[in-house]
Amino acid sequence: MSDKDASGQKLHIAIVGSGPSGFYAAEALLRSDRDVRIDMIERLPTPYGLVRSGVAPDHPKLKQSIAVYDGIARNENFRFFGNVAAGRDISIAELQQTHHAVLLACGAHEDRTLTIPGAGLRGNHSATEFVGWYNGHPDFRDRTFDLSHETAVILGQGNVAADVCRILAKPVDELRTSDIAEHALNVLAESKIREIHVVGRRGPAHAKFTAKELRELGEIVDVSAHARPEDCALNEESRLELKDKANFNAAKNLEHFTKFANPVETIGQRKIQFRFCLSPVALLGEDHVEGISFVRNRLEGPLFSQKASATDQTETISCGLVLQSIGYRGVPLDGVPFDSVRGVVPNVAGRVVDGKNSLRGLYVTGWLKRGPTGIIGTNRADSIETVENLLADASEEEAKSGADALLPLLEERVRWVSFAEWLKIDAAEIERGKDKGKPREKFTKIDEMLKLLV
Template structure:
């Protein structure tokens, strides 16, 4: 009979690791699962490669992984390799931390044209995600448009104009380094449907644009003029320091004179896409947008309303970065409208509104894609507090004691999944990637195909 209660966490990104840490501190045994052989999720495949300081958060996750009651099982697909019911038979609780890996759609004509992509796909491609390693992006156009006003939109814009020498010492996937070095993109237009006061950039990301080696930042002063509603909001106690500082930074950019650099990042506001235009080959040739005005939405906020004034922006590449959605997990309650696991503050809720005993959600799949990496720590704490309250009230799951035994769980997984990767297997992958990067003064050269990862994790040499 197990000596401690055992928890399964599905998803080894930041939310999964923060949840693991809190649960281990509370005396639970934790098994952390991931679909891929590699942990760290968004940190490995979402953070821009030229932001190594952000990636250093993995040191904290590695400390968590050294806890004697922690185990990692990579290469496990919930719904295919193992089922929800099978986990609930073996664990006192299951926590879903699977994130929101797909994108929202613009819902406009021409969105399927060649050269129109989700920013999530582009980010995953240059970060070496195995699902996107074979993708190809045509970067031969001189102008690209990024639709969205968050940090991911700025990451994408920056990656398109970085000097090859700035990319070379990063862990950008090799295939992307080569393609970006040959790219002909000279101008990236970043569009926001609302105004500068509502932009979701963080201050460091916005400031970073002004330090690009070979790109000027262009902001039309007319675009930074605040409407009366935005001006009143920025001046009120309701506005936070981040948004106020964003407006200041944008005014500073608007006052700059171009220095004649070879590339440009143009920030434009109060524009919404209407149609992606195409050429004879059905490839992207431009974007038709409408100018917006801001009006009170009746709930204390402002909404963008089309004025009817339109314009066309010639371009050959459109990347949408307008938010993310979760993917349903087989048999797990899912809210299709919101694209999240159906939950109440972190407790999973069945379709009839009743709580799913012993099941919880954490991170973006719980609350939606908001905040920065560290936001998931507070979110994990909230979910774990609910789990602890349910434990104290006797409301966790009741697995078969024999099935819940740690050795029995490991044996079951090894029989079911021959390619199972443990934490030791991941450390072998990690050492291999770092060794590949060392001769080139890079933090690592990522393996971007699952068979390569499995070969290394299990002691075979990875083909290069």
């Protein structure tokens, strides 16, 4: 225990965001030798970020980390303030007045979107919208997706694209016992989609799927996965890249793509077609998407830095639904520096910087710190790095009151939700799911959640 802890002073930390990076930061703080009090600020009444609203409903094991977060939240030195939006209900500047340090962990939840002709046509959506819709996220509850067409195109070849493809392709009966939102299940049950193109701008050696996710797309009942043999032929640079032992996942992906290029002859109800070296140049149609025009790319550049360069060859895929999974970016916060090119808060190892100067008492972790990379567990080491620097800088000598000063501000402005109240919402969702054989039936509207707490 430090001398400052022995003096009875407490270190008050505000964490903005309740996803994995926020909870892993809280865990690291609570495990330190400092006398820490944590106040976690979350825009929704529900915690856990993308583990609750981003993980696909048919992958429940990926949600097991919630048990860890639940244990952290029950610590007596932790408080949860749900339904509180930083920048709307409380400013970052106010949190800096009430706390010794503010740690931003609010993710990268804005999509990178296409800026090509036809991008405004109906039937063109971001993957984030679709994922939020089928996961019951309140922001996307009222989105509509027209699944009456036979062909869909997914732009992007990462794990989010794999999730979206799998939900579109799977027999709906396999989803009925998951925690998928009921409104989405009803629409998927009427889906007419029979062919799904999953398109990347570079080659098969550069797809960002984890090999397990890609393999699973080839194992869906009554679905056949295909790739063109000519698309799986690699240039010399790509072959050399795959010889690097650190590039093991890409080598496994190529094995799967090669298998998909020589499929066992089966008649599936649906078909997944992987396409490579194609970049969209226009969405086609008068009012609704009817197709996408692509330019064919060739790969150029040195090992591990190959870029997709357009050729004079073009191709069109007819379709009625487009889902873009081409990346994510953070959203600026008032009073906080922001790198608009990378979509992150500029920082050095988690210390927020404005130019070359670190901003005292302001830190960042997770996707808002490094960009949208890695898996859930990646956030633990990332958050530990930020917390180590926060604790090295922090001093309890300046008097701060933490929650005691924060509460009066929130009571005047917003109906905030405590962790105990979240547990009531949680229990009600589980009860709602029992009759349907589901682990839970989520509330998809904030006012429905708040009515439970009256």
